[in-house]
Amino acid sequence: MLTPFERVPVPPEVDDVIEIVLNRLPKIGGKTVKEREINRLLTYINQVEKYSTFVNKFPRIEKLHPFYRESIEILADIDRIKICLFNTKRTADLAMRALREGIQKIKSSDEDQANEIMRKTFGRTSSILRKNRECTSFLIKVIVQLKKMMTVDPKLPTVIVAGSPNVGKSTLISRITRAKPEIANYPFTTKDIHVGHIREGDALIQFIDTPGILDRPNSERNQIELKSINALRNLSGITVFMFDVSPFSYYGVDDQFSLYKEVRSLSGKKVIPVINKIDEKDETYYQSLMKLINNAVEISAEKGIGLEELKREILKALGIPLNRGLLDN
Numbered sequence: 594m595l596t597p598f599e600r601v602p603v604p605p606e607v608d609d610v611i612e613i614v615l616n617r618l619p620k621i622g623g624k625t626v627k628e629r630e631i632n633r634l635l636t637y638i639n640q641v642e643k644y645s646t647f648v649n650k651f652p653r654i655e656k657l658h659p660f661y662r663e664s665i666e667i668l669a670d671i672d673r674i675k676i677c678l679f680n681t682k683r684t685a686d687l688a689m690r691a692l693r694e695g696i697q698k699i700k701s702s703d704e705d706q707a708n709e710i711m712r713k714t715f716g717r718t719s720s721i722l723r724k725n726r727e728c729t730s731f732l733i734k735v736i737v738q739l740k741k742m743m744t745v746d747p748k749l750p751t752v753i754v755a756g757s758p759n760v761g762k763s764t765l766i767s768r769i770t771r772a773k774p775e776i777a778n779y780p781f782t783t784k785d786i787h788v789g790h791i792r793e794g795d796a797l798i799q800f801i802d803t804p805g806i807l808d809r810p811n812s813e814r815n816q817i818e819l820k821s822i823n824a825l826r827n828l829s830g831i832t833v834f835m836f837d838v839s840p841f842s843y844y845g846v847d848d849q850f851s852l853y854k855e856v857r858s859l860s861g862k863k864v865i866p867v868i869n870k871i872d873e874k875d876e877t878y879y880q881s882l883m884k885l886i887n888n889a890v891e892i893s894a895e896k897g898i899g900l901e902e903l904k905r906e907i908l909k910a911l912g913i914p915l916n917r918g919l920l921d922n
């Protein structure tokens with residue numbers, strides 16, 4: 594899937610651009626001194642053009658899907674991005690104009706003035722670029738981070754897999770989806786997010802887990818995590834909430850259940866409760882959980898038990914017709 598950010602070519606930092614041009618200067622020739630100096634400035638133009646292209650290809654933030662927009666908001670101040678886009682474009686235009694003027698001057702100058710004009714133009718252009726160095730650098734960092742995080746496609750029906758740490762979220766995604774899940778990197782969390790897909794007929798469904806986001810009580814969440822939940826609310830689909838009923842579960846039934854209730858109100862989506870690790874269930878945990886929820890799907894993500902039924906429930910909740918054998922995926 595091509596995200597709006599993959600098409601954006603990342604230019605070098607300002608200091609690197611200046612160094613690239615500086616290093617090339619001695620290697621650039623021409624039939625005459627004037628031609629050589631013009632060729633040198635043309636080399637600089639090629640580099641400066643990278644900034645114009647960068648700004649032109651940078652996605653218009655207001656046109657992005659709200660999931661992306663809110664993800665960007667977590668990463669950086671949108672107003673600053675807009676200001677820096679404007680400044681970087683203006684800087685590139687000014688630098689371009691300086692270089693073109695330099696070329697014109699060389700054309701109408703004597704041979705012995707050409708090098709001097711090139712040097713002055715080089716200096717002027719570099720100082721124009723340097724004035725906006727911080728803005729350019731900020732935009733480069735933003736786009737690099739955005740490229741890393743956009744494995745999630747907000748246009749696909751989505752299954753968000755939530756639950757306390759270690760309940761088996763990533764195991765479920767890797768067992769239920771077709772290929773090896775991709776790893777996404779979000780400003781939401783320092784942890785990797787797993788993204789997998791299943792295909793049912795014409796429909797492609799995306800599964801994502803939520804380490805560090807929907808895995809602990811609201812009272813323990815910081816501002817970024819709260820914003821992340823808002824971003825997740827923009828994905829259309831459902832949530833699967835996993836319970837761990839094994840004796841090794843780090844979290845007791847009560848903790849898991851209160852998180853479940855929170856996720857139900859926070860996620861803004863239908864939530865399917867799933868009891869995982871039934872291959873190793875602790876009877877007491879299991880019974881007390883059964884008293885609290887009565888419509889859970891019981892599975893063992895690891896042993897592959899109950900996954901067909903879970904897929905059926907998921908498809909039903911997403912309103913996707915069941916076309917063929919579920920285990921074809």
Ligand code: GDP
Nearest residue numbers: 758759760761762763764870873893894895896
């Ligand atoms: P996450 O933190 O929720 O993503 O949990 P993981 O998928 O990393 O699983 C945590 C641990 O539980 C791993 O050691 C898994 O092998 C184990 N696990 C996951 N599903 C099952 C299951 O169905 N049965 C058992 N016995 N162990 C499981």
